[in-house]
Amino acid sequence: MNMLASITTPNTRTMSSREIADIAEARHNDLVATIDRLFDKGLLRSSRKTRHENTGGRPIEVYDLVERDVYLIVAGYSDEVRARIIDRWQELESGAALPRNPATAALSFWDAAVKSLNIAPSGHLGGVRAIAASYGYDALLPHLPVYAIDAPTTATSAPASSMPTASLTVLLGEHDIGVSSVTANKMLANAGMLEAIERPSSKGVSKRFWSVTESGKKYGKNVTSPNNPKETQPHWYRDTFKELVRLHLVA
Numbered sequence: 001m002n003m004l005a006s007i008t009t010p011n012t013r014t015m016s017s018r019e020i021a022d023i024a025e026a027r028h029n030d031l032v033a034t035i036d037r038l039f040d041k042g043l044l045r046s047s048r049k050t051r052h053e054n055t056g057g058r059p060i061e062v063y064d065l066v067e068r069d070v071y072l073i074v075a076g077y078s079d080e081v082r083a084r085i086i087d088r089w090q091e092l093e094s095g096a097a098l099p100r101n102p103a104t105a106a107l108s109f110w111d112a113a114v115k116s117l118n119i120a121p122s123g124h125l126g127g128v129r130a131i132a133a134s135y136g137y138d139a140l141l142p143h144l145p146v147y148a149i150d151a152p153t154t155a156t157s158a159p160a161s162s163m164p165t166a167s168l169t170v171l172l173g174e175h176d177i178g179v180s181s182v183t184a185n186k187m188l189a190n191a192g193m194l195e196a197i198e199r200p201s202s203k204g205v206s207k208r209f210w211s212v213t214e215s216g217k218k219y220g221k222n223v224t225s226p227n228n229p230k231e232t233q234p235h236w237y238r239d240t241f242k243e244l245v246r247l248h249l250v251a
Contacts, residue, residue: 012066013066013067013092013093014046014064014065014066015064015065015067015070015088015089015092016053016062016063016064016065017031017032017035017062017063017064017065018053018060018062019088020065020070020073020074020085023081023084023085023088024074024077024081024084024085025081026077028060028062031073032061032063034073035063035065035073038069038072038073043072044065044069044072044073045066045068045069046063046064046065046066046069047064048063050062050063051064051136052135052136052137053102053103053135053136059136067089070085070089071085102135103131103132103135103136103137106131106134106135107128107131110124110127110128110131113127114127117197117211117222117232118211118212118213118214118216118217118221118222118232119221119222119232120221120222120223123222123223123224129141163237163238163239164237164238164239165220165221165223165235165236165237165238166235166236166238167233167234167235167236168181168184168185168188168234168236169181171236171238171241172184175241175242175245177245177249179249184249185210187248187249188216188244188248188249189210191247191248192213192215192216193212193213193215193216193219193220193244193248194210194211194212194213194216194234195210195211195213196208196209196210196211197209197210197211197232199230199231207228207231209225209228209231209232209233210232210233210234211232211234212232212234216234218240219236219237219240219241219243219244220234220235220236220237220244221234221235221237222234222235223235
């Protein structure tokens, strides 16, 4: 039997077997059995190579399938399932679809969080590495940097290492600044160095925390709060703290 030539290329749009199973409300193992049967008959043009996908538990093996093959796989399903599959492809082709691959969705969420919270490069990289490890992309980890350098946005030359930072409370004490951290945070917010961000708590009330703004990144960065991983905590560069005090914390 002549095998059909594969039409999968790096730029070919595909749908994963897991997503098809979700749309069809079918067991993934049953769908994979159908896919393997069609592959054995030489009827599918997608790559037969599988990849690991994390499900929150044990990783599973999934296929990435081109449009033609998806329609063939669901040919025996109900009219409603086929209609949902067609609608999903139209979403993908129009660019209006949200990513359904969990790893892609996690990366999209993390990128948005990094931008909205001004998370430092080291934190950004740490999140990317964590996502890669969590969703079965361990093979990519050796190709990712193991650390990133955090430095002021105004640095004129590439620093060899991250500049040391400390919390506002620590730095105020070290420099003997006669201003409380509560007052200093408000002054920095008025100067545009900080912004207050709200998040919902488990009790249904809003919690507020401080985040370094884009302008404030000249003097500091956001790190994960030691008190709550859902919040950021501003840390300020030791080398530029005196300038920060002179410009924004002296009445």
